Amino acid sequence: MEQVKNGKLGVADAVEKLRQLPFEDIGFACIDHHRQLRCGLPEVIFCPGKTTEQIIQIFQRLAERGGNVLATRAEPAVFEALSKKIPQAHYEPLARAITLEQKKSEPSKHAIPIITAGTADLPVASEAKVTAEIMGQRTELISDVGVAGLHRLFGHLPKIQNANCLIVVAGMEGALASVVGGLVSCPVIAVPTSIGYGASFNGVAALLTMLNSCAANVSVVNIDAGFSAGVVATLINQKIESAESGLK
Amino acid sequence: MEQVKNGKLGVADAVEKLRQLPFEDIGFACIDHHRQLRCGLPEVIFCPGKTTEQIIQIFQRLAERGGNVLATRAEPAVFEALSKKIPQAHYEPLARAITLEQKKSEPSKHAIPIITAGTADLPVASEAKVTAEIMGQRTELISDVGVAGLHRLFGHLPKIQNANCLIVVAGMEGALASVVGGLVSCPVIAVPTSIGYGASFNGVAALLTMLNSCAANVSVVNIDAGFSAGVVATLINQKIESAESGLK
Amino acid sequence: MEQVKNGKLGVADAVEKLRQLPFEDIGFACIDHHRQLRCGLPEVIFCPGKTTEQIIQIFQRLAERGGNVLATRAEPAVFEALSKKIPQAHYEPLARAITLEQKKSEPSKHAIPIITAGTADLPVASEAKVTAEIMGQRTELISDVGVAGLHRLFGHLPKIQNANCLIVVAGMEGALASVVGGLVSCPVIAVPTSIGYGASFNGVAALLTMLNSCAANVSVVNIDAGFSAGVVATLINQKIESAESGLK
Amino acid sequence: MEQVKNGKLGVADAVEKLRQLPFEDIGFACIDHHRQLRCGLPEVIFCPGKTTEQIIQIFQRLAERGGNVLATRAEPAVFEALSKKIPQAHYEPLARAITLEQKKSEPSKHAIPIITAGTADLPVASEAKVTAEIMGQRTELISDVGVAGLHRLFGHLPKIQNANCLIVVAGMEGALASVVGGLVSCPVIAVPTSIGYGASFNGVAALLTMLNSCAANVSVVNIDAGFSAGVVATLINQKIESAESGLK
Amino acid sequence: MEQVKNGKLGVADAVEKLRQLPFEDIGFACIDHHRQLRCGLPEVIFCPGKTTEQIIQIFQRLAERGGNVLATRAEPAVFEALSKKIPQAHYEPLARAITLEQKKSEPSKHAIPIITAGTADLPVASEAKVTAEIMGQRTELISDVGVAGLHRLFGHLPKIQNANCLIVVAGMEGALASVVGGLVSCPVIAVPTSIGYGASFNGVAALLTMLNSCAANVSVVNIDAGFSAGVVATLINQKIESAESGLK
Amino acid sequence: MEQVKNGKLGVADAVEKLRQLPFEDIGFACIDHHRQLRCGLPEVIFCPGKTTEQIIQIFQRLAERGGNVLATRAEPAVFEALSKKIPQAHYEPLARAITLEQKKSEPSKHAIPIITAGTADLPVASEAKVTAEIMGQRTELISDVGVAGLHRLFGHLPKIQNANCLIVVAGMEGALASVVGGLVSCPVIAVPTSIGYGASFNGVAALLTMLNSCAANVSVVNIDAGFSAGVVATLINQKIESAESGLK
Amino acid sequence: MEQVKNGKLGVADAVEKLRQLPFEDIGFACIDHHRQLRCGLPEVIFCPGKTTEQIIQIFQRLAERGGNVLATRAEPAVFEALSKKIPQAHYEPLARAITLEQKKSEPSKHAIPIITAGTADLPVASEAKVTAEIMGQRTELISDVGVAGLHRLFGHLPKIQNANCLIVVAGMEGALASVVGGLVSCPVIAVPTSIGYGASFNGVAALLTMLNSCAANVSVVNIDAGFSAGVVATLINQKIESAESGLK
């Protein structure tokens, strides 16, 4: 039959791969165990909307698999309850992140710079940092270098111009992403934050600024999505480093 | 009576001033003849929503008073019709502005820099320029120095750091206003433009960026409002120059 | 080379200036010490999103430089903690502003009128007032003269018609800025406030009103941005006064 | 049964009235013949989205009933085609309204003032005027008295302070409704128009201004809804006049 | 001079009237004493954004004038404090309104029906009711007759079809205003409420529904603005009744 | 009369039916007793905006009629108070629903699958489940099978491909509805949830995704409207099952 | 392995089904041939954004398979070009739909009522009608029965109360869906249309009204999505009718 696509065999193979992916259904959650196998992604729990009990139960199942575990946006009370069951877990209060590092990887050769416009953007930057680090990346935090005082940014130019990729975290008008984007030749992951007031509309102003960046090397993640930025930057850095080491 | 405010006499005086302001009712328009007397503002016609006939008729009445006249957002066809009646009128196509200069004033001592992020912002910048010039200001257009290539802006630093006030015109992400605001110590009038696409939302992104500017010396006018920016900058420059010359 | 721009030398100079600007990196914040030198701007801390500890630490560093310090949007608890370390600091509860005045400047000759539409707009007006005053300006608060009772505004006409520039603070429909703008020939800095309910959308209605003002001498700052309005008005008034005194 | 409401008889009567209302189904439209009987409302056709043929056919059916007919937002081409079939129909180009007056009523004793902020608001004001007039009202158009030049409005104060109700038509920032509302003690029907640009968002700015009016006697109709304003004002004026003449 | 408008004398008179309006400046508030004289409007305080002390102080000044006073959106704690100073004041908890009735007027002949779509709309309806009543109107509350069960509305048809004007209060989809508007021939004042969830956007859905009503006798006030609806309805009813009694 | 529609008799009959529908006016609420008679809908109370006292009183009246009663979005404290009066009432905390099952119906033959993208969507899914079950439906909850791990969904394909209709509950980007819609040939009721952060805008992102679904068998209810989804799915399933059993 | 889910076999089967679905890649489009096999859905082309040549080529491929073909939102010029290649194709101008009926199915026993609020909603209603009909459904169009004249709707009550499901098409305020939803006990598919002006925001007002419907049997499709409504209603009606005939 001529209407049947040639690549059919490929489909079967691909689907077969999908089908055999391990996951585990614990009633209220389907735990996905194949992510870590594939690309070093930790097992991740997004806490809001889940009860403390659900979070602990999912965390335990993930921990049993032996890999690293990350729970984002966890309130202190959640960690307090969880640490009684899993005492090795660690809490980073600024990032509101719980981590369990069971597999230490060699730290990455290149550090990922994480640049913030203001001090108030630190919690989001911190989430990106924790995320990248639990995935084996070195990071370098460059804080409070917003565009109203460009000279503060210039002190860090050498560092940011040598990076494989950059994370820029900014609220209010979010202009830092464009300025940094114009100064470097690597991909810039921009994270708008909900810092600001009035017409910042909880981060919408910064989000729009970044989406409309006249620097074409900028791509954007959700408002306050430090986690996503950490993942995207890690994936880029990992691929480059494994290419360098010929492991790819 | 103790409830009556002391300043009453002042009220009477002020109201008296208001009452005696000359205006002229020509049926569809109330022409306001006192603005020019007061502060050198030209008589101004905002063309959209008016018929060509209405525009010409208002323009003629204003012209008869002997002052300068400015019509903004005038389509070429409007000018063509109008120039048959008022041959001395001039058309600036980029700004879509018709001007009639009947009273030449001494050009201002300080020039007002008008800075654009991109070439596409020129029409709005041009409206600001025409407006300031018909009010007697010298202007200096600095074009296409957007934040994705900061070095282009730096060539103009001396000029912009000596100005009494600045106009910054930018679309897309509008970050130029914040960057310029951080480099100078004078008031910056920011004009968002509708240049851009997608999430620029016809200038909303640039507007929000400018309103949320982390540089506190930035104030903002409406999207594409080159005219307003020209007026505000002129008023500031005029007041400083008349203070300098002791005329105030 | 003909492609090389003439102004190059100027670039070098300007960049040199930027490069030598003093700042201080204390880990979570890059403190910018050159603003006050340049134009009398106080050192300013925007408190939201910063921990009390961070605020105190930044405040102390700024205070050590000997200039005036302003912390905006500071909750009473922040002041309470801070005043133990810096007993000379002063708190203005309505404005939620902490000030430390270490350098008294001669009060400005012209007062800046700050006009509010309603009593509920006072906190924002108060922030503008505190900001302008710590920068050496005299201010005059004209409160509760919204457009639903125009006669209340008329009592103040003489004062507002003699000002170098005006601040108008209004929530709800924000129409006061246009009305005042039509009565004066100086720049009007309009501050929309989040006062109102329903379709005021936390100040968006007032913001849009002001941006669309048919009075062309109105420029706008962010919703509730009393601080920005205070800065812009101060810069205008300062420039005019130094021109008058020939100090410019 | 005790759960059955007492007012039942009233329901039956009311429903009976509804049931007997005459209407006529011509396939694509259900023509409603009872409105005119009830309160002097003309038969009305809202033209957008209807084909010229549909408009003519509905207009003819309505005309056959002998009352007055009004078609709003009719393009000139529609009128041209319609006037061949119904030569007595009249077209008001500014309002884009077609009228057929078959029943002349005594003109109302009180005129309804229709006040516009600018010349560009005239088409919407005109629709309100045509609507009120075909319903037997006298109107008085007061044009171009926007808040940037309050003295133009003051010339009309006696007229507007004696009205039974007022229509205020304004685009851009729409502040005129609040100012007028504060000067009178009758209901004000505010009509925002789509006149403006940039952050006027096709009338949204004016709409929000009017909804948030600090003058409590203001109620609002849809953007550009001259027709609705004309109807509401007519109903108020009619009721007062019939009370005066004891006909009610 | 031919440019001077004829109506000038009228201007002087009108301005004279404005000028002599009594008001009282107590620092943070300009109290407007002429409203009650003119049209029976009570003195009104909108509480949000004012401190308890400010509210009490304004309330006392207003009370001293001898007329009726109304404070809207007053929290119970405000009333508790106020009632110690003014024991005759009354609190309506559902409406969150404080009233002081010092001048009893004859209740109106016609009652104003206030119709709600659901039980949750009662607080807003209650504010309208309190407002109308302190201005001397009789009201009739018809509750919970939303469009999902039309038969509940039909029981009240006789009452609503005889009214001079109607208030319709509805949240969620706000369709009740259109349905009622289609059943009556008097003006309908529609009040959207913030009742609902999800895509009701705190009353925006109901607001848009009402603004787009296909019933042309509907005009709209702000979301939750029971007070405005009460004022507009009162003004209409008052004018009709005074016409009836020949007092106008 | 030829203009009178033929179907008139039908109108009379229909109106007669409407007129005789039982309802009960208890002052603040009009209780509608005919819904359950008609189609098995339980009596339902939407709790937000009602006082606990009002909820209990309405619940009691409904319970007296002998059918099933459902109260949605009831806080635990409401249930606590209510259960003292009606001890047989049951509370489902996840769904925040109170149920009183007085009439047990035969469970439906076909189960309605309720599919959630994530664990945090369970409360909304739970409301749909409780709603469908009190109306006699069997349901099957398939949880946490979002599109970022499609293999988790594939394990449930047989179940979902045999259903009469499906409910899909998803927050964040809401893509699950489109994916499921493409895999089945029955109607899919999509429920966006307010789960997410930043640019999810409390469910708006998921709502828009679902409304724009490229799968044409998807229709959408309000954000978090588990109740509506439960009702629509029940009505579809009921009609099919009664057709199967020839009862229709 | 205990982590492996039981339903695995089902997965394999389901995936196998997916894998074998016929589709055809013609470079710019992947034509999906399995939809019709599954549930009688016609092959459908959404025309906007496709060139006339692409549309014709896809249409021809679909036609060769022998089933019915539907192209929605096709401009007349597209049909003109297409009909030269496929002369049996039919064009419904109001719906802008091209149909090719190659397989006549028995018309459905129950008609699907399609109810419009106004004449201007007919194009969208027409798209729903064409869609349902090419899928074998009988439809009944009930036009122009909007809520401002409820008596027009009542004439059709018997028809709409006997339907298996209903489509309601309405623009402007979209209230018809709630009113109809309250009168029937079957699922109502609501289609908001972009008919209206001003604050209708091209259908957003109607969309929000329908999403917030207080009638719980209403679900909603995209603005102007007559096609989706036709599909959803068809699926419901088909399932009920095949249950009735025991074919399911």
Place this chain on the structure above:
Amino acid sequence: MEQVKNGKLGVADAVEKLRQLPFEDIGFACIDHHRQLRCGLPEVIFCPGKTTEQIIQIFQRLAERGGNVLATRAEPAVFEALSKKIPQAHYEPLARAITLEQKKSEPSKHAIPIITAGTADLPVASEAKVTAEIMGQRTELISDVGVAGLHRLFGHLPKIQNANCLIVVAGMEGALASVVGGLVSCPVIAVPTSIGYGASFNGVAALLTMLNSCAANVSVVNIDAGFSAGVVATLINQKIESAESGLK
């Protein structure tokens, strides 16, 4: 001085680099010649808002430098005029892109897959393709594999799972980005397109979907920003390939 930062020397160096960047001021545009030198970025012109004359003039200056030139969003008429001056320029009509390839680079080893949800997304995908190709990348276009027919996507799984990074282009609900993101372990650049109607709001729905993607490896560019996606993907692929070849 202890307040002076250590990294100062680095600042000087970095600033020096900035200062020496070549650019060329041709009056209306500042042409930036250093981008290509740095990272292989072509010289790029964004055409909207520029006159044909401006575009040609900028294009010629860029071409004289000998590198590759790209003009995006160029209307056919622009190309027609330009090709008379620069006959070697090439036009890609679907992408509306003009290219001038003067420097052929070795094509990249890895192809960048560009995946579209529908045929109508091809213009945007095409812009991404042209952009990546002029920067030396091989691309692979996978078209029309939207989520309503997942089996079409599965045929391409092997290709997309081996890529270094992916571009996903989708309008309407934009769900494809999340689905693809969940199937791969490389960065996904998501491009929302303005394809759709109604509540797609010209691409906003797809934009929000992608920003809220539950797949954390997705980052987003502006609506219709094929160019930005092409740049970001190229930068990632280039860095990986130069790492592989040890050239970095």
